[in-house]
Amino acid sequence: MRLRSAFAVALFTAATALLPAASGAQAAKGPGQVCFWTAPGQHGQAWCYAPPGYAEAENGTQRHAASFDSRVAGSVYAISYTTSGCLYREIRRDDYSENWEWAGKLDGVSDTTMGCERG
Numbered sequence: 001m002r003l004r005s006a007f008a009v010a011l012f013t014a015a016t017a018l019l020p021a022a023s024g025a026q027a028a029k030g031p032g033q034v035c036f037w038t039a040p041g042q043h044g045q046a047w048c049y050a051p052p053g054y055a056e057a058e059n060g061t062q063r064h065a066a067s068f069d070s071r072v073a074g075s076v077y078a079i080s081y082t083t084s085g086c087l088y089r090e091i092r093r094d095d096y097s098e099n100w101e102w103a104g105k106l107d108g109v110s111d112t113t114m115g116c117e118r119g
Contacts, residue, residue, distance in 0.1 A: 030048065030050075030071065031071050032050050032071060033048040033049060033050045033071055033072065034048065034050075034069070034070040034072050034076055034109065035049075035069055035071075036049075036057065036065040036068045036106065037065070037066060037067045038059075038060045038061055038064045038065070039067070040066045040067050040099040041098050041099075042067045042096075042098065043067075045060040045061065046059065046061075047059040047060075047061040049076065049109040050072075051072060051074075051111040053110065053111065054079070054108055054109070054110040054114065055108055055109055056108045057106050057107060057109070062108075063105070064103065064104070064106075065078075065103055066099065066100060066103045067098050067099060067100055068095075068097055068100055069095075070091050070092065070093060070094060070095045071094075072091070072093060073093060074092075074093060074111075075092050075093070076090075076091050076109055076110065077089065077090055077109065077110050077111070077112065077113050077116075078102055078105070078106050079106075079107055079108045079110055079114060080102070080105035080106060080116075080119060081107050085116065085117065086114065086116035087118070087119025088113045088114065088117070088118060089102055089105075089118075091109075105119070
């Protein structure tokens with residue numbers, strides 16, 4: 001019985017290795033999330049945020065978020081830390097950008113402005 005289980009695990013592992021991995025764009029963009037990509041056109045590494053609270057950008061998107069797509073029901077706020085405080089940019093429901101002007105500014109995302117100035 002143990003040999004049969006080991007064979008089943010090996011077969012499953014081999015079969016899943018043959019499946020193509022989902023690209024960042026295919027793996028992201030779920031309902032209730034805003035997703036960011038490291039390249040224009042929603043390509044490259046992806047990271048998604050879902051409210052509530054604040055989260056630091058991850059997966060290479062911090063200060064390199066070249067594009068985004070929001071599926072959040074309300075607004076969320078891109079946060080950028082500066083030497084004198086912080087800035088926010090509102091991201092509304094269904095907002096997206098294929099070539100985001102804030103690409104070099106994103107540090108994290110929050111469901112509030114966190115007391116930052118509009119940027």
